[in-house]
Amino acid sequence: MTRHQLYARTLTTAALLLAAAGIYTGAATAWWMSVFGLYGAAFLAYCARLEYSFHRQQLLAHERARRAAVVQGAEPLIPCCSIWRHSDHAVHGPGCTRPPDTAPDPTAELYAACCAAWFVSRGDTHESTCPTRTTRSSAA
Structure with a gap:
């Protein structure tokens, strides 16, 4: 259990108690007095929602760190390109000097693409500026 x-x-408990007190006050005395209790309960419920969100973010950060430690071993994460840094260490840029990971990479075909039109059309068409311009065999 995290502190969040x-x-x-x-x-949440305080919000429920304050809401119950507000409803009781509204039923027992004047209805306008319950507004303060219900407003306070709504505010505490909002704060509880934020704390639950912080709790989930902290658990996610710990899980990401654990997975990175398992996958990377003791090797620290060294920034190699700006796309890698901004994609939360998931994707490398086309001009990245880091060798591809040894694990099967679902974007390996994208890294090997010679142009964007080739990747989108699965090897059938090329851009006019593409240096390769070779079509993919239909057997592949």
Whole structure:
């Protein structure tokens, strides 16, 4: 249990108690007095939602770090290109000098593409500026 989850549970309990007090106050005395309790309950529920969100973000960060440690071993993540840094370490740029990972990469074909039109058309067409301009065999 993270501290955010503890705060979220505390805020949720306080919101429920304040909502119950607001409803009781509205039924027992004047209805306009319940507005303050219900407003406070809504605010505490909003704060609890934010804390639950922070809890999920912290768990996600820990899971990403664990997966990176398992996949990468003890090797630290060294930034190699700007696309890699901005894609949360998932995709390398076309001019990246880092060798492709040893694990099967679903974007390996994209890295090997000679032009964007070739990749989109599965090897049938090329752009006018493409230096290769060879079509893919239908057997592949």
